Amino acid sequence: MATLLRGNDLRTLGFPEGRAIGLALAQLQRKHLKKLSQTDQLALLGQLLTNPKDYLTDLDWSHTAAALLPAPSRHIALAERKPYVTFGAEHIDPSAIHQMETAMKLPVTVAGALMPDAHHGYGLPIGGVLATDNAVIPYAVGVDIGCRMALSVFDLPPKYLTQRVQELRTLLLNNTRFGSGRGWERGHRMASAVLDRDEFLEIPFLKNKRDKAAEQVGTSGSGNHFVEFGIVEITEAEIDLGVPLGQYLGLLSHSGSRGLGAGIAEHYTRLAKDVCQLPTEAQHLAWLGLDTEAGQEYWAAMNLAGDYASACHAQIHQRLAKALGERPIAKVENHHNFAWKEQLADGREVVVHRKGATPAGAGVLGIIPGSMTAPGFIVRGKGLAESLSSASHGAGRLMSRTRAKAELTESGVRKHLAEHGIELIGGGLDEAPMAYKDIHTVMASQRELVDVLGSFTPKIVRMDGA
Numbered sequence: 001m002a003t004l005l006r007g008n009d010l011r012t013l014g015f016p017e018g019r020a021i022g023l024a025l026a027q028l029q030r031k032h033l034k035k036l037s038q039t040d041q042l043a044l045l046g047q048l049l050t051n052p053k054d055y056l057t058d059l060d061w062s063h064t065a066a067a068l069l070p071a072p073s074r075h076i077a078l079a080e081r082k083p084y085v086t087f088g089a090e091h092i093d094p095s096a097i098h099q100m101e102t103a104m105k106l107p108v109t110v111a112g113a114l115m116p117d118a119h120h121g122y123g124l125p126i127g128g129v130l131a132t133d134n135a136v137i138p139y140a141v142g143v144d145i146g147c148r149m150a151l152s153v154f155d156l157p158p159k160y161l162t163q164r165v166q167e168l169r170t171l172l173l174n175n176t177r178f179g180s181g182r183g184w185e186r187g188h189r190m191a192s193a194v195l196d197r198d199e200f201l202e203i204p205f206l207k208n209k210r211d212k213a214a215e216q217v218g219t220s221g222s223g224n225h226f227v228e229f230g231i232v233e234i235t236e237a238e239i240d241l242g243v244p245l246g247q248y249l250g251l252l253s254h255s256g257s258r259g260l261g262a263g264i265a266e267h268y269t270r271l272a273k274d275v276c277q278l279p280t281e282a283q284h285l286a287w288l289g290l291d292t293e294a295g296q297e298y299w300a301a302m303n304l305a306g307d308y309a310s311a312c313h314a315q316i317h318q319r320l321a322k323a324l325g326e327r328p329i330a331k332v333e334n335h336h337n338f339a340w341k342e343q344l345a346d347g348r349e350v351v352v353h354r355k356g357a358t359p360a361g362a363g364v365l366g367i368i369p370g371s372m373t374a375p376g377f378i379v380r381g382k383g384l385a386e387s388l389s390s391a392s393h394g395a396g397r398l399m400s401r402t403r404a405k406a407e408l409t410e411s412g413v414r415k416h417l418a419e420h421g422i423e424l425i426g427g428g429l430d431e432a433p434m435a436y437k438d439i440h441t442v443m444a445s446q447r448e449l450v451d452v453l454g455s456f457t458p459k460i461v462r463m464d465g466a
Contacts, residue, residue: 003038004028005045013042014049020067024048027060056275057294059204066274075277078105085386088116088445091437096125102282103128108135110350113387115357116445117396117437123284126356126397129390131342133350135287136295136302138269140353141339144221145265146306147256148335149367149393150313151232151378151456152321152328153241156249158231161459165423168229168460172425175319176220176227178464181259183215190318192217194311199304203297205267206304213260213308218315220255222464224431227253227316229460232378236453240365240380241330248329250456252376253316254369256337257305264305268298290351299339306338332378334358334366336393345385352388360384360391360449367456369394370439372427373420375457377443379450391449395439401430408432422458426465 005028010021027033028041036044048055048065055065082104086092096118103124104112111131118127123139130140161168177184184190195217200210220227232250234243257264271294272286288295313333321328339353358366362383368391369376376394383389399407405428413432417424420433429435443452 005038005041009042010045013045015045016068018067020064023064023067027064030060033060056271056292057204057297059207062271062294063274066271069275076107078102078279078282079107079109081105082109082111084112084114086114087387087449088442089114091116091441091445092118092127093120095120096127099123099125100128103130103140103285106132106278106282106285106287108132108287110348111344111388113390115387115390115392116442117356117392117394119397120400121355124353124355127392128353128355129357129388130353130355131344131350131388132287132353134290136290136299136339136351137285137287137353138265138272138298139284139286140355141265141302142337142355143262143265144256144337145261145302146309146335147337148254148309148313148333149369150253150317150333151331151367152251152317153232153243153330154249154251154321154324154326155329156324156326158247158249160249161229161231165460169423169425171320171323172227172229172460172462175323176316176462177218178220178222178225178426178462180222183212183219184217189214190218190315192311192315194304194308197304197307199300203301205264205297206301209260209263213258216258216260216312217308218312218319219258220253220312220316220464221258225255225463227251227320227462228458230456230458232454232456234378234454236451240363241332241378241453243330251317251320251328252367252369252456252458253313255309255312257309258312260308261305264298264301268294268301302339306335309335332365332367334364342389352390354390356393356396357390358393359389360387361389364389365453366391366450368392368439368443368450369456371395371433371436372422372424372431372458372461373416373433374436374439375455376439377452378454378456380453381450382448384449387449391446392442395436395442397435398437399435401435404430404432404435408434423460424463425461426463427461428463428465431463
């Protein structure tokens with residue numbers, strides 16, 4: 001094992017006074033680096049000092065490399081706020097509006113819109129849509145990359161739900177897994193092509209992430225994630241699903257990219273903050289240029305996480321369809337917490353971040369859920385330019401999780417669910433229906449964004465918890 005290097009050794013090498021020295025010394029304590037001889041350690045640090053930009057995406061040295069960059073290239077001032085459109089402004093809390101206005105001051109911002117379900121988040125508010133010029137903002141995508149809704153419609157009558165409540169409860173318990181860190185046990189896992197993707201080998205940060213991803217594929221997270229049976233009602237004859245008007249058994253799921261997406265978000269947000277230092281109120285909006293290696297790496301990792309989230313839903317629906325002994329006659333799937341390269345009306349290519357917002361381009365199908373005791377809606381986008389072809393991703397929170405836990409009671413929530421005929425497995429006070437906005441009010445605020453083609457009413461709901 002090498003003799004420990006000290007701060008003076010790094011100063012002699014040419015390291016500037018400051019946090020880069022502390023970061024470098026801390027990294028040298030890692031097991032695989034401690035094995036290097038002192039000569040090799042100094043040679044490595046010398047290369048890092050000479051070409052810090054070459055190490056900005058290195059798994060070990062990205063933060064040290066960022067600290068070595070000249071300060072002027074990292075400190076960025078906010079610009080004058082650009083205009084944006086808000087839908088349902090009277091129902092959005094001031095903190096979410098303040099976050100959106102801060103995002104509209106970024107030098108890379110081109111356009112923005114705020115959806116009627118908007119509420120406070122990290123960086124960009126939940127329900128915020130932001131178009132940027134050749135830049136991607138990890139926290140404007142969100143921690144749960146590619147989080148999505150997926151609906152399967154089965155040719156079974158609604159009475160199936162009341163006649164087979166216990167059977168459907170058992171199917172949900174046996175064919176879903178919920179919770180932070182939770183995965184499928186060995187022997188119960190299903191293969192997925194997404195696990196064979198080259199990104200797991202080519203992107204340094206992802207090289208040790210495949211095993212956990214294999215364990216968690218086909219599972220759901222905690223919080224507001226769910227898998228539920230309910231009643232689908234098709235109300236629009238000219239729907240693109242090829243399903244006649246009427247009522248059907250439906251299966252709706254909501255979750256994202258599990259630990260894989262969370263790890264990607266946290267790693268590249270830290271990297272973005274190092275290379276793009278913004279004022280305190282905007283620090284979570286640090287971006288990576290798509291013309292940089294780090295930006296391209298995040299973009300590839302983000303797309304992998306999005307495809308992984310889709311694979312999770314595919315397996316959830318596959319398991320439950322098999323257990324039902326039925327094939328779905330139609331499916332609808334859409335995602336949020338993602339960034340897309342799109343063109344504005346004037347032809348400019350931009351990166352559109354939809355954090356808790358549903359893509360609603362002309363003719364694009366989607367599903368916008370309500371709460372456990374309120375319907376969700378199957379929608380078709382109208383492609384309104386002012387909304388950046390977006391719509392809400394749900395009802396949106398009325399109460400914070402902390403407030404819901406403080407103000408609501410278990411008995412009160414159980415009574416409310418019973419009055420609406422809802423069978424709940426798991427869940428918590430923070431996800432009670434009363435903690436969410438009125439979905440009908442939200443939908444009324446976005447009539448110019450989407451057409452309603454049908455509805456989904458939850459009946460048997462599975463969430464994280466006992």
